Amino acid sequence: MxxxxxxxxxxxxxxxxxxxxxxxxxxxxxxxxxxxxxxxxxxxxxxxxxxxxxxxxxxxxxxxxxxxxxxxxxxxxxxxxxxxxxxxxxxxxxxxxxxxxxxxxxxxxxxxxxxxxxxxxxxxxSAAASAATAAAVERLNGHARPHTAPSAGSPDWMCSICENVNKGGEGKCALCGVPRQGDSVPVEVDDALERAIANSMRQHARCPVCTFDNHASMTRCEMCDSELQPQDSSVPLAGNMARAEAVAGEDPSAPCYDAAAGDGDVSNxxxxxxxxxxxxxxxxxxxxxxxxxxxxxxxxxxxxxxxxxxxxxxxxxxxxxTTARERRPTVGGISTLVSAAHETERARDVTLRSAFADLDALTAMANEILGLAEQIATQLNSPAASKLRKRGGSESDEDTAERADAFRQYLLDLGIDSPVTKDTAGAAFHEELARELCDYLENYVSKCGGTVALVDAYCLYNRAREFTLVYPSDFVQACNKFSALDLPLRLREYPSGLLAIEDPGSASDALIIGRIKRYIQSFGPVTANDLAALEDCPLTLAEERLWVCERAAQVCRDESVEGVRFYSNVFVDSASGSTGDNARPDDSDRQWHFI
Amino acid sequence: MTTTAASMDTEFQFPEIYNFPPFFTRQPNDSTWKEQRRMWCDLILSYYKYNNLSSMTLAEAVSDPLFNNKQIHRSLRVDTLREVVEELVKQGNACWTGPKNTRDACLIFWRKPEAWASIIHQWASENGMFNMVFTFFELANGDDTVEQEFHGLDPLTLRRALDVLQGQGKAQLFVGTSDEDIGVKFFHSS
CATH class of the missing domain: 2.30.29.30 (Pleckstrin-homology domain (PH domain)/Phosphotyrosine-binding domain (PTB))
Incomplete structure (x- = not known):
């Protein structure tokens, strides 16, 4: 690899x-x-x-x-x-x-x-096949191969538990996993025996389900009625056999042929x-x-x-x-029941498929549109586009470039190429979702000042996922994994229960507090509304930020009929710095009479 | 603030913090609230001292100028005031009066009873009043005490101060039929 x-x-x-x-x-x-x-x-x-x-x-x-x-x-x-x-x-x-x-x-x-x-x-x-017959098949499969296994030279041995013949000096049996016993018997693999097994394999058609050896002419297993793999060389699934036969003729054009092959009992x-x-x-x-x-x-x-x-x-x-093979109808017995069940299933399948046909069409259309968007994006990036841009007046040059950039960004925001789903990720779903989320949201979060309410992030992310939406609960679980996976974002729960995705680097409490204190200094006391407008963030988030400041004793509140207004905390400031008393009057008068 | 400055002789001059709107809102942050409460305690004591007041009924007091700043249209809520008084009681600068557990009225001691006690005892020793019996009315409103700080003192506060003296062995109270009739005799400090 x-x-x-x-x-x-x-x-x-x-x-x-x-x-x-x-x-x-x-x-x-x-x-x-x-x-x-x-x-x-x-x-x-x-x-x-x-x-x-x-x-x-x-x-x-x-x-x-x-x-x-x-x-x-x-x-x-x-x-x-x-x-x-x-x-x-x-x-x-x-x-x-x-x-x-x-x-x-x-x-x-x-x-x-x-x-x-x-x-x-x-x-x-492969140093050891899982079973003797398997080894034989492998041998058939590959022709003479160089024995370059690390265990080359050490004799084969038979497992004392399952009697499987193991290749080389491995410590464990390849079949049952039991470590090699001291008394395990070294085995000389009988080439003739293997060849005999292989020959018999060729004459019988082994059922892939129940391993029953059917007669070569059978197309379905006599025991379990499952389909047998035809021995016809035109069918790719039997390609190994076919290849083996072709190689048996010592095809000189075979790319892997190595004349120096010695023992030849190792599949290569x-x-x-x-x-x-x-x-x-x-x-x-x-x-x-x-x-x-x-x-x-x-x-x-x-x-x-x-x-x-x-x-x-x-x-x-x-x-x-890969064209599908035809199924041969059978009469009576278990197979009839089975085929009846199959029929019902197929009918149900057809109903379901027709029910969702519209959705599929919609998905297909969406994919087309995505393709179109991508195409436009590449065109924007192409040298022709930049030439066009250059031809425009020099004063509008920057403007155009900026607009093109913005447009490109919109196109990128349109979709996530291969969204992680439960089907594809299985047990690792939440981890993978967290990684993808992080990929997707990182830019957005930093653009929004380091904090995005979880609800906003959820809507945005789901829009980008087109049709494979995620559940809110999965989303929250994935966000909870940010810190465990050492990703640059964090999910934060404020004491009021509001959840937000944060970039701890650009949205630490100290930074927010510093910013809010500066606002108060230059604009006077603020309400959550004012802060939301100043910071360009949702109202709930602005409120939370003010409360963070309040908990840090950096601001104090004034509740009145007009709502809650936040002032810089004179109580604590005057207690901590008694020297500040002289400097305060002009400054504080201006602030206090703000209303 | 300008109005208070103009009529300084008659009216109490409020501190700056009185015009700070958040001063009238109970702060949720603990450390901020402690500071705010301390400021309120100071303000109440100095206001009561200036106007020589002692008793307070909480429900009525919130409409007083002390707790109701007309200039900035803010007033203190009763439950916040109760918390402040609670703190004053803890410090020994106030006590609840009226029915138990109602906490609707209180006495504010802008000077603690202990301090009053020593002032009264000082007066008694300076004027050779030992071993003489006084009634409460004589102490608070009599001709002998006109010049004294405790002249016109609230009877309840006076009673507290004399209780302190009795506890120290410097006075003896004689309880009559009503509160008005209580007599007191001062002793040398032993």
Whole structure:
């Protein structure tokens, strides 16, 4: 994976058009089957282009990204007892992966986009497959591969608990996680045996659900009626098999072929595992799989570089390959019941979809408008626009520039590109929401003098989120996380219960008090109304600020039929400084007779 | 303030703070309120001393010029005044009178009873009045005391002062049928 920069709120920096699809916290990385201690806990963001790992401890140094185009396929292993749910990512091999360090141009991606790729994992093959059969499949899958695992040389051993054959000198069994016992038996892997298993695998069609070995001619499982993966090479899901067959013919053009391969019992498919310590692996997997299969990054590529013909061609190819397979009707038994249920479900789905069709149309329109806004923004930034500006009279030059800036700002305020939602972020929702909020509100808060009432912030933020609105309670919870996440904003509750978002740097009490004292000195006693006008802030906030001053004994109040008016605190001032008595009369007379 | 300055002879001159509108609002801030209360206590005592007053009925007092500044249209609320008097009572400069727990009327001691007691005893020793019996009326309104500060003193305050003297063993009170009839005899300080 490649090191990546993060924003100062510790979220990944997104490219234009890139959207965050799913976020999961407390994820550890496995380098092959070995736990990667360096990247043991962090948040993983799935965007439409990349997988980004942001480390919890040192996000700036250790964060990494993985472009989705690198993922050949992925699989899910749900958690069991002490082992948490994991997703395995099988990466497309890069040419020259023997060195494993140099960034390489992927020949397959000839559309001009750079897929620079530094892969510290590149040289490490999966050291041990989770089961013997799996190992066999892997072997089929990859042809002769260099055995470059760190454990090279140490003999394989059989776990005394589950009898799984483990590769190399790892301390734990890859299957059951039990540490290696002293008496575990070193095993010589029988190549012939494996080959036999693999052959039998090819003849049977194993059900992906119940693992029953069906006859090769079956299209649905005899036991559970679930769909079998056809062995036809035109279907991409069986691509591994197909590839294995192709490679079996020693295809010399295979990019990863390495003649120096020796023992050949280690699969070289680059493997990265994500371990979901806080759950959420299955939903993450669903989104990941969808994204990888639908190749959204290609769509983005086409958008961003429409003039490269290769990209379009590739997108077409992907589309062709992902066309859905027809379901074959069955008669009687459980399958009829199941299909009846499916029918009902589908009918319901259609009803629901038609009910929300209008909304979808609205969303689509909004997206168009957003696109338009972005386009205008880029045009404003373009050199042509600046030339136009220069041509205008020199006196109106600044004015125009200012207006353009303001306009651009409005456009930026229009929307948040990929708003964090509960669906994408899951358990990390509130943290992520807080980060996004901070990103969005920081400028606004400082523009408003450092404090914004929570209600105002909520309205503003929701407007920017277009359709994916957040609940007020979620909003407050996210704001409460500001300090825990070490973000530059704070949620403050005033004693009256008013909630406000503050930038502690520019809105400390001392600053506010100083400002209000200056107002009183130059304008005489003030009411909350006066202060709201002076500070250009909401009335409730002005009131709170005056009360803050009062609690600090810096002002005193005068309640009358005209309302509450605040004066500078003569009581405390005269008590603290007796010398001030001489200086006061002229000054105080002016103030006191203000009414 | 200009009016008070012009007729200084007859009218009490209020301090500056009297024209400060927040002075008439009870301040919510504790430290501010303590200062404000202290200022009110000072003002009440000096006002009562100047006009030689002693008793106060709170409900009526709030319409007095002392608590009602017509110039700036502010007046003190009764409950705020009660808090101020409470503080005066705590300091020994006032005491509640009237029915218990109503706290509607009070006596203001612009000079504490102890101070009165020593003044009266001083007078008695200077004029050789020891071992003679006086009635209260004689002390407060008699011809002998015309020149004295305690001439015309409120009977309740006088009673407090003489109680103090009796407690010190410098006087003996003789209680008659009514408060008017109380007699007192002074002794040398022992």
């Amino acid at each position: 490649e090191p990546v920069e993060v924003a100062h709120t510790l979220r990944p920096l997104l490219e234009s058009g890139e959207k965050i699809l799913c976020i999961q916290s407390k994820v550890g990385l496995y380098n092959g089957h070995v736990r990667d201690e360096e990247h043991d806990s962090g948040t993983v963001y799935l965007t439409s282009l990349r997988l980004v790992y942001v480390d919890q401890q040192s996000p700036r140094e250790k964060s990494m990204e993985l472009h989705l185009s690198r993922i050949e396929r992925c699989s899910l292993h749900s958690g069991f007892l002490y082992s948490s749910g994991k997703i395995s990512l099988y990466l497309r091999p890069t040419p020259g992966r023997g060195s494993g360090k140099a960034p390489e141009q992927m020949p397959a991606q000839a559309d001009g986009r750079k897929y620079a790729w530094v892969s510290p994992y590149g040289s490490i093959g 498919v680059e493997l990265i595992k994500l371990s979901f310590r806080a759950g959420g692996s299955s939903s993450f997997y669903t989104t990941l799989n969808e994204t990888v299969n639908s190749s959204t990054w290609l769509v983005v590529d086409i958008d961003s570089a429409a003039d490269t013909p290769g990209g379009a061609a590739q997108a077409g190819a992907v589309q062709r390959s």
